[in-house]
Amino acid sequence: xxxLNELLQFLxxxxxxxxxxALMAIGLAIVYGILKLVNFAYGExxxxxxxxxxxxxxxPLPWLIVSVVMVMMAVAASVLLERVAxxxxxxxxxxxxxxxxxxxxxxxxxxxxxxISPRPRAVRTPSFFIENxxxxxxxxxxxxxxxxxxxLGMLALLTLFLRRTIIGRALRAAADDFVMTRLxxxxxxxxxxxxxxxxxxLAGVVSLFWIGRIGSVVxxxxxxxxxxxFVATVIGGMESLTGAVVGGFLLGFVNVGLQLLLPxxxxxxxxxxxxxxxxxxxxxxxxxxxxxxxxxxxx
Numbered sequence: 001x002x003x004l005n006e007l008l009q010f011l012x013x014x015x016x017x018x019x020x021x022a023l024m025a026i027g028l029a030i031v032y033g034i035l036k037l038v039n040f041a042y043g044e045x046x047x048x049x050x051x052x053x054x055x056x057x058x059x060p061l062p063w064l065i066v067s068v069v070m071v072m073m074a075v076a077a078s079v080l081l082e083r084v085a086x087x088x089x090x091x092x093x094x095x096x097x098x099x100x101x102x103x104x105x106x107x108x109x110x111x112x113x114x115x116i117s118p119r120p121r122a123v124r125t126p127s128f129f130i131e132n133x134x135x136x137x138x139x140x141x142x143x144x145x146x147x148x149x150x151x152l153g154m155l156a157l158l159t160l161f162l163r164r165t166i167i168g169r170a171l172r173a174a175a176d177d178f179v180m181t182r183l184x185x186x187x188x189x190x191x192x193x194x195x196x197x198x199x200x201x202l203a204g205v206v207s208l209f210w211i212g213r214i215g216s217v218v219x220x221x222x223x224x225x226x227x228x229x230f231v232a233t234v235i236g237g238m239e240s241l242t243g244a245v246v247g248g249f250l251l252g253f254v255n256v257g258l259q260l261l262l263p264x265x266x267x268x269x270x271x272x273x274x275x276x277x278x279x280x281x282x283x284x285x286x287x288x289x290x291x292x293x294x295x296x297x298x299x
Contacts (some may be wrong), residue, residue, distance in 0.1 A: 005138045010256060016144035018252020019151025020206050024225050025232035025244035026158065027202035030195050032238055033175035036094055040101045041081060042229060043222025044108040045200050049074040049207030050123065050217040051116060057124035071204030078200025079193055087189070105222070112219035120216040129212040147209045154205055155245065158198070162241075167194055231274065235281050237288025246290050 024042075031039050052070035057063070085104050089097055129143040162168040167190070174181040174191045182188050206225060211217060228251065236247025254277060258270045281289065 002137070005136075008138055009140070010260065012140055012144055012148070014253040014256040015249070016141075016148040016151075016252075017256060018249035019148050019155075020209055020248075021228055021232050021251050022245045022248025023151055023154055023202045023206050024229035025236065025248040026155075026241055027199040027206070028226070028229040029233050029238060029241055029244040030171070030175075031199050032233070033241070034171070034178055034192060034195050035086070035090070035097070037086070037097045037101065038230065039199070040098070040226055040230075041085075041104040041108070042101075042199065042203060043224070043226030044105050045074045045078050045081075045203035045222070046207040046210060046225045047108060047112060047217070047219070047222040048077040049204040050211050050221055051112060053208065053211055054121055054123045054217055063124070063126050067208055070208065071201060074204030074207060075197050075200035078196045078203065082193055082196035087192075090192075105226075109219050109222070116219070118219060120218045122216050123211050125212050125215060129215075143209070143212050147212070150205060150209065154202065158202075161198075167191070171195060231278055233288075234278055235289060237290045240288065240290045243288045243290030247288070250289075 024046075027045075028039060028042050031037055031042075049070045052073040053066065056066045056069050059066070061069075081104060085100055086097060089100055128146060131142045133140045133142060133145070162172055170181065170186045170191050171194060173184075174186065174188075178188070181191070203225075210221075210225065232247035232251045233244050234247070235243075235250060236245065237243030251274070254274060255270070258273055259267070262270060262273070
């Protein structure tokens, strides 16, 4: 019975963390699919959401409204980022756009350090993030349950959006052949702005639960999410949204599994073990675990 409880605890924790990783990976992959841009400023969208939660969380507004506002702030920041930083460079080389994403990331981080605070700031979060549900000998975090439900719900909604809406189909077509999509009359600006808006939406949702886990925000908060998203997309496949989901959940299972299996003295090297897995994937499956195009797959 004890082994069963530990297994259930492991599954819930891994699925909850993997769901957040999957959302982050999709946010990175959906932009890469169209512009072939690994947007390393994506982590700063999580940062914008976190600081929005900090600012609006100190107002009398109900937390549910605050959470909606902070997600919308992340969406607005992502669309603005596309309009100001990337649209003028759309015809530039991929290396130029990549460097631009690093520059934007550094700019936002330093702005947060200068105008807000270089120190960690505690963020007001609901009590369910630290509460547990007792089912006999099984202890389940309410935050993990809500996080898992929200992640699966977002994945389902994104699947419906990409499959059932005109702009969703245009996104998938643009990811397969952007030039041909434009020749068929699809507006490039609308498609790319939508991709960035979806990326910002996912970043905002991730930020909500990321802050719920750690309880504070610092200017360099976005570094871990963007690296996690990049690792997940590399494992799953940069050209596949399904691969991004698979990579995210796999990475969640690996991280939680290493947390349980590694001796205490080796826990500090957990990231090294994770990147070792990435190297193995690149050696034996350089295209990722899931190969395919957006138009022929489900999220």
